Amino acid sequence: MSLQGEVCVVTGAGGFLGKRLVKLLLEEEKMAEIRLLDKQIQPQLLHTLADCRGDTKLSVFEGDIRDGDFLRKSCRGASIVFHIASIIDVHDAVEYSEIYGVNVRGTQLLLEACLQENVASFIYTSTIEVMGPNSNGDPIINGSEDTVYDCSLKFIYSKTKKEAEQRTLQAHSEVLQNGGRLATCALRPMYIYGEGCRFLLGHMGDGIRNNNVLYRMSRPEALVNPVYVGNVAVAHLQAARSLKDPERRNAIGGKFYFICDDTPHVSYSDFNHIVMSPLGFSIQEKLMYPLFLLHIICFIMEVVSVILRPFIRIVPPLKRQLVTMLNTSFSFSYQKAKRDLGYFPKYTWEEARKRTTEWLASELPNEREKISAK
Template sequence: MPGWSCLVTGAGGFLGQRVVCMLTQEEELQEIRALDKVFRPETREEFAKLQTKAKVTLLEGDILDAQYLRRACQGISVVIHTAAIIDVMGDIPRETIMDVNLKGTQNLLEACVQASVPAFIYTSSVEVAGPSSYKEIIVNGTEEEQRENTSSHPYPYSKKMVEKAVLAANGRTLKDGGTLHTCSLRPMYIYGEGSQFLSYIIINALKNNAILTYTGKFSIANPVYVSNGAWAHVLAARGLRDPKKSPNIQGQFYYISDDTPHQSFCDLVYHLSKDWGLRLYSGWIPPPPLLYWLGFLLEVVSFLLRPIYNYQPPFTRHLITVSNTVFTFSYKKAQRDLGYEPLVSWEEAREKTSEWIGSLVQQHKGTLNTKIQ
């Protein structure tokens, strides 16, 4: 697979950064174009330090700018599209989410057609499959089951509509007469050092002297470590470019998990942070049905106050649904078609994430020379 180039959107994000870093190890890769709306100074510094033969080009531009995307795609062999607005709390207007997630992806697909980019990999989400209700129970689900989230919440709805658009674009004729090949990856909840969501939970735990458990105590999930999620994207890029593997991958979607133990979200946070003295909240937690209706009341209060005050509820019905269900999926199809095997074990992932959490603890509680006993 001689001389190729890759555009990564959302390259300044949690997953996108890892994808860029992992691509630098790919043979014959001549250029990586890292696209995001804005890059933080520390991200620019990290990319500048990358040891790679490939040219790394940072592009700052809006995914809603169709002309800019067309220029960014010129001469590119593979697009890895990780950029998206993620919203579980209902903080962001529905129109904004649909514009960026759906319209932005449609712009990018059209740019690929016009610039004759033959391979397109989309970072979807397990939320395309659900859960649609806190009562839903899925254990080791597979792609063959064709599950679809029926929620009207803008984030899972947008991801579902985008994935349909991406897979429907498979087989489109490119401007140069070639063919566009697409596939979609559905990672589980992604954790690891640098996670904004984990950072939010840990900082709140430090303020409250405990890890609050109303969003996760009653769940069973199989999260994926960020480097393993990024590795699946690299393998998908290899696969779509390999004529022998490509027919099996084209137009397909894949669940991406790893060997992180199936556990509740609260237990995951506890196992990642216990070395630093953080403990789970031990008081009474309302069961999911009560939490769900409390979430509904909080949303009503937020809606009624909106003309005079921007009240952000501590949790919503959507958050309770996604964080208090039994919802796990197998990665066997990715193993079969992409050759996917997790690069990082649970033990190593836990250790690396725990070290990062330790730096957060030090930052917010003062310098700690020894672990809290």
């Protein structure tokens, strides 16, 4: 099912995944208009999209996701919303009111804008972290959408993404102003890597400071399956196509899908080494400290931060839940997305790795210069 002639809104269009999705839409579909919604859109982004835009109109909507009037204006006349924008925070560094306001309240306001402005389809970018891992570190290996698991989420980020996802799925089939019905679905990507991934840059910077040796924060046996950003964009496109198809719309509406690809199952730390080893980086053989000691250190830092909270806000660089996440086997299958959405990875593991490593190589001189200047 083609999206030709449609008008869509992409929230978070200036971000890591948002930019990739906009480019894919321009390359794969002849849409009437794509609206780039974000707090700020860099002019350079429009220049990079110039060669593939064709006859598609690109419109910039800069504003706050918590502004209902702004969202209604952005959605007016649109038929599809890709809701990617959110605050990503695995350190609990962002104030609760801020992250809840953007991730949950912003999603609710956007859903309300869709109902008021007769937007037919809504695709929500969720995360694997709404599933876990839980604080016990219970593993999941090659799980599916039917896997039963005690989430007991600890991160504020995970909790707010979970609530926003639930609100999205509950909004499926709500009545639009014109009498039609809204169709929604949610995509749960694994850890997303690729060109523009700020987490990879951060790990590379740490490795540079450590004499080109990457820190090991994950046990080799804690297997996960990261996903390439280009393939996550493909999944979003396939979800939009499926929601437009009258025969498939209700079958997938109100459901969530895990999104991954054929990237090998490895630990987070070993994945960093795989994509950075061609650049001259090695990796520590063992964890910096035994796992039990890491948990004790994190516990002490967390207690100190709570005691000092009335006087000063201190964010521990590492928390127990993050240590658990980095050291728990947690992998899933994309077979349901393949069956229901027609999703299949466009980029092979070899292509994804090559593109990611080449991008890191292009960033390496700048990273070295910034670090040496400090």
